[in-house]
Amino acid sequence: MTVKALTFDTGGTILDWHRGIGGAFAAAGAARGLKADWAAVANEYRRRSLKGIVNAERPAYNFDDVHRAKLDEVIAEFGLDALTAADRDAIWRTWHALDAWPDFPAAAARLRKRYVVASFTLLTTSLVVDVSKRNGIDWDVIISCEMIGIYKTRPEAYRTAAKWLALEPADIMMVACHNFDLDAARACGYQTAFVRRPDEWGPGGPPDPNPNPACTVVVDGFAQLADKLLSDGGYSVQG
Amino acid sequence: MTVKALTFDTGGTILDWHRGIGGAFAAAGAARGLKADWAAVANEYRRRSLKGIVNAERPAYNFDDVHRAKLDEVIAEFGLDALTAADRDAIWRTWHALDAWPDFPAAAARLRKRYVVASFTLLTTSLVVDVSKRNGIDWDVIISCEMIGIYKTRPEAYRTAAKWLALEPADIMMVACHNFDLDAARACGYQTAFVRRPDEWGPGGPPDPNPNPACTVVVDGFAQLADKLLSDGGYSVQG
Numbered sequence: 366m367t368v369k370a371l372t373f374d375t376g377g378t379i380l381d382w383h384r385g386i387g388g389a390f391a392a393a394g395a396a397r398g399l400k401a402d403w404a405a406v407a408n409e410y411r412r413r414s415l416k417g418i419v420n421a422e423r424p425a426y427n428f429d430d431v432h433r434a435k436l437d438e439v440i441a442e443f444g445l446d447a448l449t450a451a452d453r454d455a456i457w458r459t460w461h462a463l464d465a466w467p468d469f470p471a472a473a474a475r476l477r478k479r480y481v482v483a484s485f486t487l488l489t490t491s492l493v494v495d496v497s498k499r500n501g502i503d504w505d506v507i508i509s510c511e512m513i514g515i516y517k518t519r520p521e522a523y524r525t526a527a528k529w530l531a532l533e534p535a536d537i538m539m540v541a542c543h544n545f546d547l548d549a550a551r552a553c554g555y556q557t558a559f560v561r562r563p564d565e566w567g568p569g570g571p572p573d574p575n576p577n578p579a580c581t582v583v584v585d586g587f588a589q590l591a592d593k594l595l596s597d598g599g600y601s602v603q604g
Numbered sequence: 605m606t607v608k609a610l611t612f613d614t615g616g617t618i619l620d621w622h623r624g625i626g627g628a629f630a631a632a633g634a635a636r637g638l639k640a641d642w643a644a645v646a647n648e649y650r651r652r653s654l655k656g657i658v659n660a661e662r663p664a665y666n667f668d669d670v671h672r673a674k675l676d677e678v679i680a681e682f683g684l685d686a687l688t689a690a691d692r693d694a695i696w697r698t699w700h701a702l703d704a705w706p707d708f709p710a711a712a713a714r715l716r717k718r719y720v721v722a723s724f725t726l727l728t729t730s731l732v733v734d735v736s737k738r739n740g741i742d743w744d745v746i747i748s749c750e751m752i753g754i755y756k757t758r759p760e761a762y763r764t765a766a767k768w769l770a771l772e773p774a775d776i777m778m779v780a781c782h783n784f785d786l787d788a789a790r791a792c793g794y795q796t797a798f799v800r801r802p803d804e805w806g807p808g809g810p811p812d813p814n815p816n817p818a819c820t821v822v823v824d825g826f827a828q829l830a831d832k833l834l835s836d837g838g839y840s841v842q843g
Contacts, residue, residue, distance in 0.1 A: 429770070481733055491770035494720055495742050503742045511768065512751045529750065531668070531730035578769050 372485035376539035380463040383567040389459040393452035402558045404567045465500040472587035476599040481505045516547035556581040611724035613780035619702040622806040628698040631689035643806045649678040660755040669730045704739040711826035720744045757788035795820040
């Protein structure tokens with residue numbers, strides 16, 4: 366079988382949320398004379414936000430709403446109550462203005478010449494639109510779990526994405542830097558590509574996970590992914 | 605208020621379905637020694653297909669399925685039963701390989717520099733992906749009614765598109781060559797742009813409709829739309 370579409374996890378895999386959100390906290394904190402381990406604050410914020418959306422089924426909220434609610438929780442927990450409503454709004458809006466990892470936009474453009482290149486994400490549709498315009502990323506299609514109403518890692522999310530792409534799951538390769546997303550995609554019949562993102566959680570964050578050996582391919586970055594998937598006339602999977 | 609996003613009807617407005625589908629019928633018919641008014645066959649096929657999907661609510665089928673089912677109906681009605689299964693498949697697949705009107709791709713690229721440019725369509729997600737790759741069209745986002753589960757012209761379709769774009773309807777301009785779509789969008793608070801497509805139904809088809817004077821703008825083509833919306837720092841609507 367031959368891979369026809371690549372579905373990219375976007376929040377953790379494409380966007381440098383740690384530096385962006387940590388920086389937004391640090392800037393707001395400095396303006397209010399606050400001191401904190403901003404990298405740790407950002408990571409706790411990310412952990413809680415993920416926990417608030419992964420596996421959701423037809424929630425009344427989307428990931429932007431979760432980001433807003435968890436922000437106040439984390440600010441309270443770290444004793445940062447001096448942050449004003451305007452500060453909080455600025456931190457929250459930073460999610461829509463994150464930088465992508467520098468190796469992604471060019472690799473995506475190369476890959477689009479042979480594959481359907483899709484964002485397949487927990488993030489809101491509008492967040493992906495905003496960061497993609499900012500970073501010069503052109504997708505063939507954005508599939509946000511907001512559209513599906515069922516969030517990764519529930520099987521119905523992966524099955525719906527395949528249906529919308531009009532492809533068998535085996536013709537799709539899920540690309541992510543996390544095993545949990547790739548394992549769930551593989552259980553639905555997707556091929557899987559693990560891309561190492563050792564700095565996802567910053568230098569003080571958890572270590573980069575070891576890729577599950579069941580992955581179809583494991584690469585160190587997006588240029589390597591493109592090299593591998595564009596060699597010898599497209600990527601064919603044995604089996 | 606200022607328009608921030610443009611949502612383009614795609615099937616009738618961007619794609620030259622009449623020439624593509626009429627040509628596919630003519631080619632298949634010639635191979636089987638059949639004679640017919642292929643332009644009329646294509647138009648009847650389009651009419652029935654639209655009737656089978658507009659206003660659908662959570663159907664078990666999508667527009668590709670409707671195109672497949674209505675194809676057999678139209679073939680029977682016009683006495684073209686000699687068309688084989690392979691002929692029918694070839695005609696059906698032509699929907700995913702249509703040409704865009706030549707003035708669209710360049711105008712879309714210009715408009716993306718200032719606006720979010722979205723396909724907002726009855727067509728399936730994969731159909732838009734396929735024709736966009738073929739015609740060199742890059743969208744910021746594809747919003748297929750297949751994703752929403754509720755089809756234009758039902759208000760919930762327009763409201764959901766606005767929600768996913770994270771915009772008020774008044775910040776969105778629906779672009780189409782049909783009043784029915786624009787009227788429904790306007791009723792939900794969208795701005796509206798009527799683009800004349802006099803050849804949509806071919807020379808023997810129904811005349812190009814007269815734009816509803818309630819439209820925000822009326823233009824003769826996509827280059828004119830881009831000129832108008834990109835002049836004087838973006839399009840601001842009085843009111």
